[in-house]
Amino acid sequence: MKKIFASKISALIASLMIVSALVPVLAFANSFEGVPTSLSGTTNVTGQVYVTDSVYTTGKTIPVYVYGEDNKTVVDVVYATYASNGRYDIDFDVPSVTYSTYYYLNYHNVTQAVYYNPYYGGGGFPGFPSGGVIDGNGNVDGTQLTNLFATDKNPTITSTSDVVTIPADALIKGETLTIKLEDGTSITLPIAALKLEEKAKSLGIELSALDIKVELKKLTGDAAKAVSDAVYGIDAKPLATPVDFKIIAVGGGKEEQYTKLDVYFKRTLPVIGSVDSDKVTGVVYNPDTKELSFVPATFATEGDKTIATLLRNSTSIYTVIQLDNVSFADLANHWAKEDIETLAAKLVVEGTGANKFEPKRNITRAEFAALIVRSLGLDATGTTSKFSDVSSSQWYAGVVATAAEAGIVQGDDKGKFNPNANITRKELSAMVVRALGYAGKEVTLTDAEASAALAAFTDASSLGWAKAEVAAAVKSGIVLGQTTTKVVGDASASRAEAATMVIRLLGNAGFINN
Structure with missing residues (x-):
């Protein structure tokens, strides 16, 4: 996926002109101004082009070329109208309503990217394929998920909600689906292991009536304190907020929670600070025994964060701890x-x-x-x-x-x-x-x-x-x-x-x- 970017002034050209007062005069290069980097809920793009070429500032319109996803193929030409002060107003509709598509405005080799996602709605981020799949309440659109699986059988969608609901008849068309929160917390669903058709049958419903609800809830209050007590009880240091991961089948007025699958699957947690991988570990918390147990986990730096990837075949409460000075x-x-x-x-x-x-x-x-x-x-x-x-x-x-x-x-x-x-x-x-x-x-x-x-x-x-x-x-x-x-x-x-x-x-x- 291409990275989202807002094209700023492409170059700053300074010309020092020696006049009687030796006053420096600055001339700015062509640029796009006020053009959105992403669209949702509308197909209309507005903004301005700032033009320094005198041949255009005297005219009434200028051509702005619209390139498609490959940034090579011209899909439209927009004629911007002169406003004032070297600025031309752009007002055009994107040439198609294709899901999760980039359009590139180009004027004299100055480019502005516009990411169009018809269902963005705050549920994802431009540059991620999740925008059109999931809304701000964590509801996944089955048609858009099917479209996504058609191009990627193992995609990631980003959610602002820690509860995500997915139509099973769309989910079954992929291999895995990773649901990621903004802070780096995530879970990867091994779709075949969910046995969706069998689950629908056990609930007495059609697959089309089955939803999979996924929860990635950070613990708070007494629940969080119980995990903290368990961590400090073994002289360890907590390095991540405990998260309760759940996968729940919903349909026919019933809910059935998946507790164990027949394969290991991933979940990730953001970790506080940098770590020594020999001294830290992922753990699962058992609320019945109030004990912590080892979970297979690896640690890596992603950007400015340390991310723990925990592997296990069960859902439960997970966190990361550090034990120092362990010796015999x-x-x-x-x-x-x-x-x-x-x-x-x-x-x-x-x-x-x-x-x-x-x-x-x-x-x-x-x-x-x-x-x-x-x-x-x-x-x-x-x-x-x-x-x-x-x-x-x-x-x-x-x-x-x-x-x-x-x-x-x-x-x-x-x-x-x-x-x-x-x-x-x-x-x-x-x-x-x-x-x-x-x-x-x-x-x-x-x-x-x-x-x-x-x-x-x-x-x-x-x-x-x-x-x-x-x-x-x-x-x-x-x-x-x-x-x-x-x-x-x-x-x-x-x-x-x-x-x-x-x-x-x-x-x-x-x-x-x-």
């Missing part, structure tokens, strides 16, 4: 110190008490399942386990059920998970690769590619059932081997090894800044 006394000079402290600052790993991490201690299968579930930003809400040795009363019941539902953990041939057994390096590799696939970065290798990936390791033949998974982990850069020539797949993994594999998983998936 037993990590001094440890090879995994930096990775572990980064994960701790992001609420992915925890210490074992007394300011210790115990990096050399073995990690159990249940403990690693919990670590994977946290690193993917999943809700550990599952309670029913398919494994005979996972009781619902155990602390790990929820995380194991969640990991199993996501296809990340598997049991043995007897239907057991063996939650308290130390996890082996090859089991850990397999779980990480499955987690990578769940995050949308599945790695599939042919037998030849797997053999090539493991060629440097002399003990690759001992991997057995895990050969393909370990090969994929090596190919992805998640597993480097215990040495340059050995994987040591049957060795029990340490807490430090588990942490380093998780941070490589997050980087590979685009869930943290690399």
Whole structure:
């Protein structure tokens, strides 16, 4: 999209004329004055052309050429009428009522851009395709959204309202739709994952009667204080206003809120100041438990703002926090110190008490399942386990059920998970690769590619059932081997090894800044 601009005086020409009094006289170049840069609700353009050429100042009209969107094709010629003082009045109608179109007025190589959007109405900004799609109250025009999708299947529309209502029969024609507020807060809808036709059927209505309501509401009052209390309760610093994101299906006098989709989707938050991406993290707030949990997030500078992009497959309340000076006394000079402290600052790993991490201690299968579930930003809400040795009363019941539902953990041939057994390096590799696939970065290798990936390791033949998974982990850069020539797949993994594999998983998936 071309950037909106208002053509000002194109050049300032100073001529110093030596006369008897040595008085400087200034002459201004041709220019457009008072011509609007954008139009809405009207097709009429008015303004003036200031002309310095004496040949024109003595005449009554001058030709002003109107170019189309390409700024090359002449679509009209306007004859401006002399007013006074070298100024000519322009008054013309745009040559067509095409949605979201630029017109370029040109007089003697001086250009003025006019952005025409018939439905602008304050709901967007010139230069964005959103102007004609959404009004100031957040209502999306289905016809204009359909037109927009015809040229861009993944557009962004900008809204002045934090509640946006979209006709489902238009929404279904795109791939994604990003709804953005003026401050940089946004949400990107993965349209296929909304299953709009199924949702309409479940509500007992036609697709044409279904609307999708999207809310991007900043918390205030007691709700905001509750999140603030949770942030300060873990000695963190709040860096963004908490926002409650909701996606709601509306139709037939009913409303159904989407709480979980089958893909990760983006939302963004503006962050206060510049940040160290190793010390800040996106978090989701649970109003029932009043706790904060890690959300995959990356940070980037956009103009003069820092924007956090949070990835998750659920809607809820999100914010950004910073944890400073996260360290453990037993990590001094440890090879995994930096990775572990980064994960701790992001609420992915925890210490074992007394300011210790115990990096050399073995990690159990249940403990690693919990670590994977946290690193993917999943809700550990599952309670029913398919494994005979996972009781619902155990602390790990929820995380194991969640990991199993996501296809990340598997049991043995007897239907057991063996939650308290130390996890082996090859089991850990397999779980990480499955987690990578769940995050949308599945790695599939042919037998030849797997053999090539493991060629440097002399003990690759001992991997057995895990050969393909370990090969994929090596190919992805998640597993480097215990040495340059050995994987040591049957060795029990340490807490430090588990942490380093998780941070490589997050980087590979685009869930943290690399």
